[in-house]
Amino acid sequence: MRTKTVKRRASGIQRRREKLWQLRLYVAGQTPKSLAAFSNLKRICETHLNGCYSIEVVDLIDQPELSRGDQILAIPTLVRKLPQPVRKIIGDLSDTERVLVGLDLRPAN
């Protein structure tokens, strides 16, 4: 099964960066972890990115060859393609603080 959701909101109230946030979420089938990750991601993006982002969900069951490109081992993995540098966040994204650190939205302390 393949889920592809692209969301774009051009007019954010608090635009953090001028650039577009390009995110890719790798899952393998609709496992509870994958579903949790997706909903967590959406929630975080809504809250912190406020619009200017895109999420691509890649299901490796359907496209196993894509796992090589982003060096995916763990599922689920969120890859921040843009802005550079590439960051990887693994897990179901339930720890919001760490997701924000991982996405570079908050400095690690």
Add this chain to the structure above:
Amino acid sequence: MKNNLQRPTRSAVCLPKCPTGIHGLDEITNGGLPRGRPTLVCGGAGCGKTLMAMEFLVRGAVQFGEPGVFMSFEETGGELKSNVASLGFDLAGLVRRRKIVLDYVYIERSEIQETGEYDLEGLFVRLNHAIDSIGAKRVVLDTLEALFAGLPNEAILRAELRRLFRWLKEKGVTAVITAERGREQLTRHGLEEYVSDCVILLDHRVHDQIATRHLRVVKYRGSLHGTNEFPFLIGEDGLSVLPITSLGLNHKVSGERVSTGIPRLDAMLGGRGFFRGSSVLLTGTPGTGKTSVAAHFAQAAAQRGDRVLFFSFEESPNQIVRNMRSIGLRLELPVERGLLRFHSARPTLCGLEMHLATMFREIATFKPAVVIVDPITSLLVAGTDSETKGMVTRLIDFLKGERVTSFFTSLTHGGHALQQSEIAMSSLMDSWLLLQDFEGNGERNRVLYVLKARGMAHSNQVREFLISNRGIDLVDAYIGPSGVLTGASRVAQAAREKAEALAGQQDASRRKRELERKRSTLEQQIAGLRSEYECEELELRRLDNQAGARTQVLTAERSELSRLRHADGIRAWAGKPGKTQTKDQR
């Protein structure tokens, strides 16, 4: 009881094996790695884990038609290709022909942020995809421990690894997993917990500045395997574990004899030389001509049409050929004909096992009938005494198994005490020749003994060993009341004896002449006496005849007288006194 004994054998046969194609490893493991199960290869840095795994894969693809997946966590595909290209593996070509898939897994902890529950399904998907894309039968994971460095949550990782190995088994692929050696356990992260079917330990030890690699099958569930530590080396054509499985004494023997190339030496060895496939040790002090004997043996073998492999640890091939030309041996001819091959190396070049492995490989490729090692003692510097003995044992067993006649020279230092050190080695040998120096009368001479020659009548005599520009010759040493004489003193002794013999001969003929003269004198005397006697006899006979005639005449006269006197003849004749009376009266 009987069943119990039979069961392991049967299971060893039944357990399907996956041949690695690596020299020697299949012998040690009785046929290869367990098919369809994961095998753990562990060892320290630089042990050859990656190479072994890669060779398993490449040989699988090339020799056994089993495609493979190499999942690397450390080196990129390009790096791997260039690394193994030096070993003659055309990895790029195999990848192009879809025999092998190289998958480089990059994992960097600093780029990863962990945010909750996860699993390694991505790795599974990726591996699964790679396996299915070429129908792989073999998988290598090199090395999974990079995951421990890259992923923070060890609990999840361990659970996932357990799942991974189970999954690999279900998938039915034969997997090789490499892991770094740990301090107290086999692997740094205890991977042996998960991979329990077969564990191979690689080791790289340095002893006296010489490094040697070792391989040991720690565990092989459900199969017989060699448990010893086996040396192995990484050579020009990959890995080879030393084929030392046949340490039994069950090689076939030959009754055929081969000449030593020195006729008198053949004569000392029951007239026909060594047995084919036997081992010969030649010990001697420096400069006694060991290499020359070896060269004679080599030349004789080449003349028979046998292939000869000459391992030299002291001289270069050209030097040997040049030096042997001075004693009338033209070794370049068999070299040109491809019957004689030299292999020269300094003993310190590498460890003992490396030498042994190189020799095994040379022997396996050249397939000689005669192998000469000159001198075996040079290898002592590359290992300890026991190691050398072990190595020589293996070498001899290997050569005997191949029915190769082996000739080892051994350098001893002067004196009898040091000859003892050879005893350990000599017990392995079938024949033992000893070359010795004799010093005296301002010169130095060589003598040769046959100390032992199993299975043949051999001379117990010492022979003087001469090297001339026509080669080696053995002559009888002079053995007399003053001991063994060699060289000039032997020649002097021979001259003295000749002179004595001549003098004796002359003396005898003189005495004979004298006797002859005496005899002729005596004979002359005898002849003189005889003629004298004959004269006397003649005279005597003449006198006798005269006397006879006179008697007759007297009788005739008397009878005439009596007739004339008319005497009574009868009376006169009958009565002698009368007659005498008459006579006297007259």
